[in-house]
Amino acid sequence: MSTTDSPASPQPGDARSVAGTAAFSKFIAVLQLIADAGTPPNIAKLVAASGYPRPTVHRIVAALQAEGLVAAVGGGGGGGGNTFALGPRLVNLASRSWERSDLRIAAVDALMELRNTTSETVHLAVPSDGAMVYIEKLESPHAVRMASRIGTRVALTSSSVGKAWLATLTPAEREPLLAQAPRVRFTEHTMTDLGAIRDEIELTAQRGYAEDREENEQSIWCYGAAILGADGRAVGCVSVSMPMFRREEDAQRSYIEPLLAACRTIAARLGPVCVR
Known part of the structure; x- marks a missing residue:
């Protein structure tokens, strides 16, 4: 490939310079929605608030649960399934930061x-x-x-x-x-x-x-x-x-x-x- 055909080199601070940035941003967006919710949201509410497809939100929430960053806290009622809140691992990390x-x-x-x-x-x-x-x-x-x-x-x-x-x-x-x-x-x-x-x-x-x-x-x-x-x-x-x-x-x-x-x-x- 010639020099003129080469893609631009990633610059510091450019999201393209970090593999998986787009996926990570989605994880953070869903985590922020859970953190900011007045009451624990279910999957349907997270789909509506994020604009992401339902399978994507399911996958993100499952991964966050597996890492202890999100926890299921009960049924959403009306067939809405589980609702979700910040998990113990995230709360512990935040507490350590604030304590220091x-x-x-x-x-x-x-x-x-x-x-x-x-x-x-x-x-x-x-x-x-x-x-x-x-x-x-x-x-x-x-x-x-x-x-x-x-x-x-x-x-x-x-x-x-x-x-x-x-x-x-x-x-x-x-x-x-x-x-x-x-x-x-x-x-x-x-x-x-x-x-x-x-x-x-x-x-x-x-x-x-x-x-x-x-x-x-x-x-x-x-x-x-x-x-x-x-x-x-x-x-x-x-x-x-x-x-x-x-x-x-x-x-x-x-x-x-x-x-x-x-x-x-x-x-x-x-x-x-x-x-x-």
Whole structure:
């Protein structure tokens, strides 16, 4: 074959340079659909969501099960067959990663103090693919608790941690995210108007903390704030969440001041603090 007939040499980062990339992408896509599902999906739902042929989805799910990355968790009802959730091996791998995270290690003591001070549920979150993902959760000592778990993804525009993170970005960084963010109405309180969301982010930036006023979950109120590095950029966000019936009237003293103090403490442990 002449030089002019030779295929182009694969370049670094070119998907063609790795054999099996297309198949791997399908595996990851199905795994992500299972991870993001509000309730464990069955094969029919995965076929509909992925657009892949049913035999392909069957094959992918079977392979993921064999490796412990996905687990069957019961019948789907209505003849839908098994439903699927993340498997123990994947959860274990994720847990090891989060346990070794510098941010999580730096944050753990401050998060415990915040939980003990407020007696409410505390989350540590980081941005991930257009959403926020919880990498740590400390439960409230009260009987009524949050349904979230480590690994839960929450929307940028309706969660307190998402708003807090967006508020640290420049308009040029923020606008593409706002334009692409799915503005799902989780409750009657969820804001879906882009102008109203922009106003909310500006208010968050001015006061230094965010609010989720029953926007992700009915009857749940959250306060969130960013952990800022020395350059003023957020490295993660912290929230404190409580059911509406337990929310103290003096929110500034009960939740906001302890939350901001926790973020400053975590930032100090990571390195020089940027004080807002």
